[in-house]
Amino acid sequence: MIGLGKRTPIAPLEYTRRLWMRAWVGLVLFFLYAPLITLVAFSFNDSRRNIVWRGFTFKYYEKALNNDSLMEALVNSITIAALATAVSVVLGALAAVMLWRFRFPMKAAAEGAMALPIVVPEICMGVAMLVFFAKIGFPTDLPWPFNLGAITIAHITFCFPFVTMVVRSRLASFNREEEEAAKDLGANEWQAFRDVLLPHMKPGLVAGALLAFTLSLDDFVITFFTSGPNTVTFPVKVYSMVRFSVTPEVNAASAMVIALTVILTTITLKMQSRMGTIAQGH
Amino acid sequence: MEDKQPIISIRNVSKRFGQVAAVDNVSLNIMPGEFFVLLGPSGCGKTTLLRMIAGFEIPTEGQILIDGQDMAKVPPNKRPVNMVFQSYAVFPHMSVADNVGYGLKIAGVGKAERESRVAEALELVKLDGFGTRKPNQLSGGQRQRVALARSLVMRPKVLLLDEPLSALDAKLRAQMQFELADLQDHVGITFITVTHDQDEALSMAGRIAVMNKGDIAQLATPSDLYEFPANRFVADFVGSVNLFEGRLTLDEPDRAAVDCPGLGKVYLNHGVTGPHGADVWVAIRPEKIYLHVPGAGKAIRGAAEDAPEGHNFARGQIKGMSYLGDITLYDIRLESGAMLRVSRPNLSRRDQEDFTWDDRVSMHWRADSAVVLLN
Amino acid sequence: MESWKNHKALFAAVATAPLTWLILFFLLPLGIVWLYSFGTNQGLTQIDISGTFANYARALEPLYLGILWKSVLVAGATTIICLVVGFPVALAIVFASDKWKPWLLLGIMLPFWTNLLIRTYALMAVLRTEGYANQTIGWLHDKFGGLMTLGGLPPPGAYEPMHLLYNNFAVIFGLVYVHLPFMVLPLYAALDKLDKSLIEASLDLGAGHLRTLLMIVAPLAAPGIISGIIITFVPALGAYLTPDLLGGPDSQMIANVIERQFKRANDWPFGAALSFILMYATFIAIAFQAMKARQAEARQ
Numbered sequence: 037m038i039g040l041g042k043r044t045p046i047a048p049l050e051y052t053r054r055l056w057m058r059a060w061v062g063l064v065l066f067f068l069y070a071p072l073i074t075l076v077a078f079s080f081n082d083s084r085r086n087i088v089w090r091g092f093t094f095k096y097y098e099k100a101l102n103n104d105s106l107m108e109a110l111v112n113s114i115t116i117a118a119l120a121t122a123v124s125v126v127l128g129a130l131a132a133v134m135l136w137r138f139r140f141p142m143k144a145a146a147e148g149a150m151a152l153p154i155v156v157p158e159i160c161m162g163v164a165m166l167v168f169f170a171k172i173g174f175p176t177d178l179p180w181p182f183n184l185g186a187i188t189i190a191h192i193t194f195c196f197p198f199v200t201m202v203v204r205s206r207l208a209s210f211n212r213e214e215e216e217a218a219k220d221l222g223a224n225e226w227q228a229f230r231d232v233l234l235p236h237m238k239p240g241l242v243a244g245a246l247l248a249f250t251l252s253l254d255d256f257v258i259t260f261f262t263s264g265p266n267t268v269t270f271p272v273k274v275y276s277m278v279r280f281s282v283t284p285e286v287n288a289a290s291a292m293v294i295a296l297t298v299i300l301t302t303i304t305l306k307m308q309s310r311m312g313t314i315a316q317g318h
Numbered sequence: 319m320e321d322k323q324p325i326i327s328i329r330n331v332s333k334r335f336g337q338v339a340a341v342d343n344v345s346l347n348i349m350p351g352e353f354f355v356l357l358g359p360s361g362c363g364k365t366t367l368l369r370m371i372a373g374f375e376i377p378t379e380g381q382i383l384i385d386g387q388d389m390a391k392v393p394p395n396k397r398p399v400n401m402v403f404q405s406y407a408v409f410p411h412m413s414v415a416d417n418v419g420y421g422l423k424i425a426g427v428g429k430a431e432r433e434s435r436v437a438e439a440l441e442l443v444k445l446d447g448f449g450t451r452k453p454n455q456l457s458g459g460q461r462q463r464v465a466l467a468r469s470l471v472m473r474p475k476v477l478l479l480d481e482p483l484s485a486l487d488a489k490l491r492a493q494m495q496f497e498l499a500d501l502q503d504h505v506g507i508t509f510i511t512v513t514h515d516q517d518e519a520l521s522m523a524g525r526i527a528v529m530n531k532g533d534i535a536q537l538a539t540p541s542d543l544y545e546f547p548a549n550r551f552v553a554d555f556v557g558s559v560n561l562f563e564g565r566l567t568l569d570e571p572d573r574a575a576v577d578c579p580g581l582g583k584v585y586l587n588h589g590v591t592g593p594h595g596a597d598v599w600v601a602i603r604p605e606k607i608y609l610h611v612p613g614a615g616k617a618i619r620g621a622a623e624d625a626p627e628g629h630n631f632a633r634g635q636i637k638g639m640s641y642l643g644d645i646t647l648y649d650i651r652l653e654s655g656a657m658l659r660v661s662r663p664n665l666s667r668r669d670q671e672d673f674t675w676d677d678r679v680s681m682h683w684r685a686d687s688a689v690v691l692l693n
Numbered sequence: 694m695e696s697w698k699n700h701k702a703l704f705a706a707v708a709t710a711p712l713t714w715l716i717l718f719f720l721l722p723l724g725i726v727w728l729y730s731f732g733t734n735q736g737l738t739q740i741d742i743s744g745t746f747a748n749y750a751r752a753l754e755p756l757y758l759g760i761l762w763k764s765v766l767v768a769g770a771t772t773i774i775c776l777v778v779g780f781p782v783a784l785a786i787v788f789a790s791d792k793w794k795p796w797l798l799l800g801i802m803l804p805f806w807t808n809l810l811i812r813t814y815a816l817m818a819v820l821r822t823e824g825y826a827n828q829t830i831g832w833l834h835d836k837f838g839g840l841m842t843l844g845g846l847p848p849p850g851a852y853e854p855m856h857l858l859y860n861n862f863a864v865i866f867g868l869v870y871v872h873l874p875f876m877v878l879p880l881y882a883a884l885d886k887l888d889k890s891l892i893e894a895s896l897d898l899g900a901g902h903l904r905t906l907l908m909i910v911a912p913l914a915a916p917g918i919i920s921g922i923i924i925t926f927v928p929a930l931g932a933y934l935t936p937d938l939l940g941g942p943d944s945q946m947i948a949n950v951i952e953r954q955f956k957r958a959n960d961w962p963f964g965a966a967l968s969f970i971l972m973y974a975t976f977i978a979i980a981f982q983a984m985k986a987r988q989a990e991a992r993q
Binding site for chain 2: 211213214216217218219220221222223224227231232235236
Binding site: 048050061065069070072074078126127128130131134136137138139140149150152153155159161163165166167168171189190192193196200225250253254261271275278279286287290293294297300301 | 695697700704707708711712714715718719721726729778781782788799801803806808809813814815816817818819870873874892893902927928930931933934948961965968971972975979
């Protein structure tokens with residue numbers, strides 16, 4: 037098959053240069069992005085029913101930003117994400133070091149248990165959390181931010197295994213001889229950890245933190261099950277708005293969430309590529 | 319020479335991993351100021367032994383004393399030795415100066431003193447001015463020097479080096495062999511190096527311990543190791559060698575003779591050391607055998623006049639030749655069918671033309687060339 | 694790696710917090726749910742763990758079994774479509790030039806990072822009767838209708854918008870939309886590790902591209918394919934939002950039924966039993982994958 041441009045003929049293995057491949061990938065990308073792009077585009081549409089394009093406006097963004105309950109929900113979700121991330125990073129890092137460094141009885145069981153929250157369907161986890169908090173009688177009328185406690189605990193539980201995974205893969209590239217060199221030069225266990233292992237782990241911790249934050253912010257099912265009547269979180273609030281209708285205000289709120297996601301993802305990817313270059317310096 | 323105390327004394331040390339003994343009842347003494355090399359194939363236990371001296375492995379049995387002190391309960395960060403690791407283990411997130419100064423910082427040395435000692439160490443390894451660079455900006459050889467400086471700045475009693483030259487390319491390796499020996503001479507402390515490369519060992523070491531399967535096969539100076547190997551393993555591992563089985567026919571304190579079915583009759587002008595049995599091995603190095611140039615007569619290369627008639631003489635046919643520039647290696651099939659390797663220096667520029675494949679040749683060797691090995 | 698006994702204090706320091714958390718806030722809650730699945734409702738708030746299998750039996754009644762089965766079918770259809778659509782995409786990324794590779798990967802993964810709710814909502818906007826899909830098709834319909842009169846054919850009637858939303862089609866469409874990146878990534882990882890010279894050898898020996906793909910590439914990339922299938926099938930099986938927002942009254946999937954038990958019907962034991970049936974299905978799928986992975990390793 038000859039290529040589109042008459043540059044060089046296509047080698048047998050250069051599948052990506054073939055027309056039908058490119059068309060397929062193009063279609064798939066269109067399929068994936070078109071709904072999102074139209075959603076963002078129509079958030080600027082000056083029309084309530086939002087079917088036909090009528091004009092460019094920011095007013096629905098204003099409306100969304102002025103929607104007190106929506107903003108309160110957003111603040112709640114960000115708070116939860118921040119708290120959950122902080123705790124998840126610590127737990128995840130500890131678990132990663134534990135699995136990377138030590139042999140211990142029933143290690144395989146521990147590894148399996150650590151992987152479970154990643155693998156278990158979200159609804160099962162949501163149900164488990166709901167049941168658990170009901171059973172232990174977790175109070176539902178605490179002042180802010182303690183009323184977010186149940187949701188935060190649930191988020192930490194499903195976020196920290198992801199952090200463990202990321203940090204563990206970063207630890208795998210650690211040269212143990214560096215730790216031995218530090219000890220050889222006089223450092224004790226703690227000093228060696230602080231001066232040599234921790235700096236190596238850092239990109240992994242940051243990547244893990246970003247992952248945890250995104251997962252927490254993004255979560256619906258588990259949050260839905262652990263939210264009480266007076267703890268409104270962003271996904272639950274948007275869900276109630278979405279169930280009713282397709283309005284430009286929801287588009288605007290959604291577009292803001294997309295923007296947030298894109299920013300976080302970009303930062304994560306930048307970190308990942310930096311992790312890659314630092315690893316090469318070894 | 320005055321009677322010095324060993325700086326490192328290894329007494330009946332064994333290290334077992336499960337059922338496998340990586341180090342099996344090894345005892346040895348290393349004297350201060352030595353350049354000592356642990357040589358052996360991979361898996362022989364040399365690195366394990368080194369790590370036990372450094373404190374990263376605990377001996378299953380036995381004692382290690384450094385400067386007379388038992389290291390049994392002493393962790394690696396408290397021992398008066400420092401190690402240069404095989405991967406160099408330079409801290410990637412610290413500058414060169416911070417790397418070199420790390421040990422001093424941990425020890426609580428003040429900033430001013432630290433800076434001057436770091437500069438001194440960098441100068442010692444010829445990296446002056448490199449203080450602010452980061453490790454990922456350095457070549458492999460430069461990173462090794464950083465590792466060296468980092469250890470030497472601590473003024474240890476002993477410096478341990480784990481395969482220091484294995485990651486370097488051939489030319490750099492040759493250069494570093496000189497530099498390391500020079501450095502050791504200059505600094506004066508004891509160096510213990512682990513390597514599998516016998517060229518490295520022979521050129522740098524004052525004494526070599528050849529290890530095999532957790533045991534010491536022989537402990538000797540480089541020349542003694544090469545010319546007086548104690549057993550077949552050492553004879554074969556260090557340099558190349560021709561080995562033939564035989565029966566001892568003459569066994570006197572100052573001379574001996576062996577009858578080898580493969581090689582013929584061998585006469586030695588020295589006695590056989592060690593317990594005497596009838597079945598022995600004869601080892602003779604390739605360069606010790608004189609090939610007779612056809613038509614030139616025995617006089618050209620000197621005659622084997624120091625052996626009785628019929629001894630130290632062989633005939634064969636050239637079956638392989640490797641021209642290496644400075645020498646040529648010949649693989650000769652002897653009349654018995656056994657193969658013999660001979661190494662011949664190309665003393666004149668046309669020497670390699672003296673022989674070609676399938677030439678029938680005769681050769682001899684001197685009475686002090688062969689060595690009898692008992693195991 | 695060293696034995697925990699060498700540094701007992703250090704081990705305790707690292708291991709206590711995560712393991713305690715995991716046990717207290719994950720294994721224990723799951724355990725309670727498991728116990729509840731053998732329980733019966735006593736009054737409004739009490740649950741008596743009577744060791745009964747009634748809840749599981751009820752789950753196998755035709756009504757619920759039908760929903761379970763439908764969930765499996767929907768998840769299966771989603772997985773197959775994702776596989777068929779995603780495989781060429783993964784292939785394209787593997788063989789793309791180094792300049793384009795990271796961008797293509799990013800392009801496929803970025804939607805995955807976008808909020809699920811938002812993505813599903815976007816689909817609602819596309820698929821509803823006044824949505825963009827119907828608008829586009831209606832526009833095309835009218836334009837082509839005009840063209841048809843040119844050819845002497847009677848003009849078609851007014852455009853009847855297609856019912857693309859609130860039915861099974863929408864659910865499957867939505868699930869594929871959401872899970873496609875999940876499928877592409879493991880496929881890409883497996884294909885990337887493949888030794889390209891194997892493909893070249895096959896072509897050199899006379900096989901065409903399609904046969905090479907089926908007989909050489911697919912079997913060798915099998916662990917990755919199975920990975921992709923599992924991490925598409927299992928979440929699709931337990932999907933809640935997509936069938937809830939995009940589905941019609943008969944598009945209920947197992948997660949929706951579970952939610953109803955806990956939020957509205959207040960039949961927690963039954964909900965617990967259903968949850969665990971979903972868990973068992975997940976475990977079976979993972980065990981299957983682990984077995985296949987070990988087989989592949991043994992082969993190498």
